[in-house]
Amino acid sequence: MSGNDVNVTFRALLPSPDVEVDLVAAYAHPVGLDRPWVRANMVASVDGGAIGPSGRSRDLSSPADRRVMGVLRGLCDVVLVGAHTARVEGYDPVKARTSWAALRAGRPATPPVAVVSRTLDLPERLLTEAPGHARTIVFTTATAPADRRAHAARHADLVVVEGESVTPAHVVNALAGRGLYRILTEGGPHLLAEFTAAGLLDELCLTLSPRLLGAGAPRIVSGGPGTPGTREHVSTQSTPVRMAHLLTAEGALFARYVR
DSSP states (O other): OOTTOOOOOOEEEESSOBSOOOHHHHTOOOTTOOSOEEEEEEEEETTSOOSOTTSSGGGGOOHHHHHHHHHHHHHOSEEEEEHHHHHHTTOOOOOOOGGGTTTTTTSOSSOOEEEEOSSOOOOHHHHHSSOGGGOOEEEEETTSOHHHHHHHHHHSEEEEESSSSOOHHHHHHHHHHTTOOEEEEOOOHHHHHHHHHTTOOOEEEEEEESOOOOTTOOOSSOOOTTSTTBTTBOOOOOOOOEEEEEEEETTEEEEEEEO
């Protein structure tokens, strides 16, 4: 176990009670995957809030939650995040873990981070400190400031989409074209709203943190005016999901829902 990993005991509640859980097996992707698979990993309080008092989701996290996040990152081909979340949560390139050696056999030691941004206001480390085998992938539009586009292109894999916005289909198709089928999105709520409305979310891994936040905190799927998933842009699609498992550790619940 590396210094980045946490030794936490997980118990399975559903579909069958079990005192010993293999997290890698529990969160394994479908075998023989021949299309992009979009998995979201989010954390929420028991009353549905997705952001804590500091304005960050990490207020709701725990060693057990970070253990699950580590496994999901080790399993994925790319970590996808919205620009606002990247700024607020202070995203860096993904760091390698010794425990990932078997998980990532035949793949780069770490997955790249892919970020969606219309303004290209991004954490500098995300652009300049990514290793050569996992350069950050940046999705933006032709309307982004020219100087920021030039800076991003020097340090990252820049994908410029024609039009006013980058759609979930743009992102999924471009990542799949790079052979990155196992897409792990860590939000935020606006990006997840877009993928949900587009019908492109295959799986949700949800940590229920044993905390109450009260009124005002956004949900894990939310957005402003004109954003898919809001009252101004309501999706009529309702996607049924099934619970693949329910685990518990440190008083938190870890649910995995599959479309």
